[in-house]
Amino acid sequence: TQLLEQSPQFLSIQEGENLTVYCNSSSVFSSLQWYRQEPGEGPVLLVTVVTGGEVKKLKRLTFQFGDARKDSSLHITAAQPGDTGLYLCAGLGGTYKYIFGTGTRLKVLA
Amino acid sequence: GAGVSQSPRYKVTKRGQDVALRCDPISGHVSLYWYRQALGQGPEFLTYFNYEAQQDKSGLPNDRFSAERPEGSISTLTIQRTEQRDSAMYRCASSLGQGGSGELFFGEGSRLTVL
Numbered sequence: 001t002q003l004l005e006q007s008p009q010f011l012s013i014q015e016g017e018n019l020t021v022y023c024n025s026s027s028v029f030s031s032l033q034w035y036r037q038e039p040g041e042g043p044v045l046l047v048t049v050v051t052g053g054e055v056k057k058l059k060r061l062t063f064q065f066g067d068a069r070k071d072s073s074l075h076i077t078a079a080q081p082g083d084t085g086l087y088l089c090a091g092l093g094g095t096y097k098y099i100f101g102t103g104t105r106l107k108v109l110a
Numbered sequence: 111g112a113g114v115s116q117s118p119r120y121k122v123t124k125r126g127q128d129v130a131l132r133c134d135p136i137s138g139h140v141s142l143y144w145y146r147q148a149l150g151q152g153p154e155f156l157t158y159f160n161y162e163a164q165q166d167k168s169g170l171p172n173d174r175f176s177a178e179r180p181e182g183s184i185s186t187l188t189i190q191r192t193e194q195r196d197s198a199m200y201r202c203a204s205s206l207g208q209g210g211s212g213e214l215f216f217g218e219g220s221r222l223t224v225l
Contacts, residue, residue: 004152006152033213033214035214040218041218042114042201042203042215042216042217042218042219043153043214043216044216045213045214048213086150088152088153090152090214095158095165095166096141096158096160096165096166096208097155097158097166097168097169098143098155098214099155100145100152100153100154100155101152102151102152103150103151103152105150
């Protein structure tokens with residue numbers, strides 16, 4: 001069974017602080033996505049990483065795919081209240097099945 | 111349509127009743143997924159369709175759960191003889207291609223409450 005564990009589970013920080021969210025698995029994924037979900041809505045895609053070691057930047061967000069394609073991280077610089085939400089990683093396995101991580105709930109205080 | 115549409119948005123039913131949840135994906139999207147999501151947690155995979163073919167149903171909890179997508183567009187997730195443990199948010203997502211790193215577009219979900 002493919003599992004994706006995210007850490008931390010909860011994170012409450014002040015505006016302007018930096019943070020990193022981790023997504024770890026013992027399984028290899030062909031690609032990995034990060035989504036953000038706001039209350040009452042469905043997850044929305046932030047980024048897809050495909051190549052081991054790949055780094056992608058989206059404004060203040062930096063995403064990295066591990067060399068072995070088993071793990072990923074999301075780093076947010078100078079967090080803002082608008083970054084508040086549930087962050088989810090999702091790994092693509094061999095049968096087009098997207099496995100979602102356990103989730104990280106982020107709250108950024110003004 | 112402009113986005114993935116799910117109905118009903120809210121369903122309250124009594125234990126033992128059957129329920130049908132509908133998903134209307136984005137027009138032209140080949141792949142369709144059903145997930146179940148507990149509050150504050152990641153979506154749990156239930157089943158996946160490529161056009162009308164159900165290619166993976168490994169996440170369906172038991173044989174009370176079934177899904178179909180007969181014409182490769184609208185899909186229905188049916189839960190027979192509902193139990194209280196079936197209470198959850200059920201989310202549908204569609205993707206343009208046949209898996210392969212495509213973006214998943216999620217509907218707003220159907221919240222099921224079994225009394």
